[in-house]
Amino acid sequence: MLPQKPRRRGEQASSPQSLHPPRAALARRSGRRQFLSGVAASAAGTALVGCSSMPDGSYGTVPILPVYSGEPLRKSSTDRVMLGNTQIEVSRLAMGSGTHGYNGSSEQTRLGLEGFASLLVDSYDRGITFWETADQYGAHPHLKRAIAEVGRQNVVIMTKTHARTEAQLAQDLDRYLEELGTDYIDIVLLHNRQSATWTEECAGAMSELADAKQRGVIRAHGVSCHTFEALSLAARTPWVDVDLARINPAGVLMDANPASVIDVLREMKAAGKGVIGMKILGEGALSNQLDAAISHAVALDCIDGFSIGFRSRAELEEVQGKIAAV
Numbered sequence: 001m002l003p004q005k006p007r008r009r010g011e012q013a014s015s016p017q018s019l020h021p022p023r024a025a026l027a028r029r030s031g032r033r034q035f036l037s038g039v040a041a042s043a044a045g046t047a048l049v050g051c052s053s054m055p056d057g058s059y060g061t062v063p064i065l066p067v068y069s070g071e072p073l074r075k076s077s078t079d080r081v082m083l084g085n086t087q088i089e090v091s092r093l094a095m096g097s098g099t100h101g102y103n104g105s106s107e108q109t110r111l112g113l114e115g116f117a118s119l120l121v122d123s124y125d126r127g128i129t130f131w132e133t134a135d136q137y138g139a140h141p142h143l144k145r146a147i148a149e150v151g152r153q154n155v156v157i158m159t160k161t162h163a164r165t166e167a168q169l170a171q172d173l174d175r176y177l178e179e180l181g182t183d184y185i186d187i188v189l190l191h192n193r194q195s196a197t198w199t200e201e202c203a204g205a206m207s208e209l210a211d212a213k214q215r216g217v218i219r220a221h222g223v224s225c226h227t228f229e230a231l232s233l234a235a236r237t238p239w240v241d242v243d244l245a246r247i248n249p250a251g252v253l254m255d256a257n258p259a260s261v262i263d264v265l266r267e268m269k270a271a272g273k274g275v276i277g278m279k280i281l282g283e284g285a286l287s288n289q290l291d292a293a294i295s296h297a298v299a300l301d302c303i304d305g306f307s308i309g310f311r312s313r314a315e316l317e318e319v320q321g322k323i324a325a326v
Contacts, residue, residue: 062282062285063250068298068299076092076320077126081305083242084242084274084304091127091129094132094158094307094308095119095132096132099311100283101138107309109137113141119310119311120142120146120150123316124146126316129155131146133159136162140179144179152182156187158185159180164204168205169209173212187221187222188209190205190206190221191224199237210239220241222244223244235267245275245303247261247278248280250286252285252286253282262302277303277305280294291322294319294323295322
């Protein structure tokens with residue numbers, strides 16, 4: 001069964017477009033462009049683009065980043081936004097589950113089954129209706145527990161697969177449905193594609209996902225990319241309904257410098273793809289510049305929303321407050 005409009009506790013945020021006259025909207029767009037240009041200048045010349053962490057877990061020297069100071073954007077983490085042309089409506093902020101996620105574990109799953117499931121339910125109570133995960137993170141059972149609390153029709157679930165062939169994808173999808181305790185998944189992405197020819201290498205999995213969409217087992221399909229070549233190919237590929245892209249103002253763990261990535265994401269948006277940002281805090285590298293990182297994500301005109309992994313309700317509440325303050 002496809003989702004109904006999510007049940008919400010408390011007042012639903014108004015659409016940002018309905019709050020401001022055209023002149024104010026023009027002023028906000030102008031301020032946003034100037035801000036993003038300043039961010040690009042700050043990030044230019046750094047050695048952080050696409051970097052991995054150092055042996056001590058650091059990311060080298062992150063420059064002091066600008067904080068958005070233009071006209072208030074009046075956006076909220078709980079705004080209802082549409083993912084491109086998919087007709088899938090989500091909260092602007094998504095609950096991620098893969099911080100340092102690999103080998104079936106992440107900082108979120110290490111909270112324990114009850115711990116992370118409770119945090120997901122807390123996020124729903126605070127208006128977050130978009131939950132993002134992947135097979136690699138081992139979080140499907142945690143989402144299943146939380147879904148049982150809030151109701152399947154009230155949240156949008158996005159997960160990811162490393163499958164390349166039809167058989168691998170079919171096997172993964174059957175397992176995901178069981179692990180999540182549902183008969184449909186809203187969005188399934190091919191995970192961590194890096195090749196400049198990933199559409200050829202994953203043709204079987206892409207075909208199986210297209211068939212699953214036709215059968216109503218999934219509502220949309222897409223990809224998450226970890227190289228600029230893969231990202232550029234995703235922008236040119238009509239099969240991609242949704243893209244999960246790495247974006248932050250310092251270029252930490254990104255596919256290229258912010259300006260180059262933003263250009264590609266704008267191309268995706270123009271083509272009607274849903275675009276979701278990730279690595280907003282550079283996997284923690286920008287946690288001491290939270291205002292700059294969050295204001296950058298909120299000001300972007302090339303993404304529909306963004307995903308952040310939280311380890312506590314306090315972290316979630318802090319970021320929700322930062323989003324509302326931009």
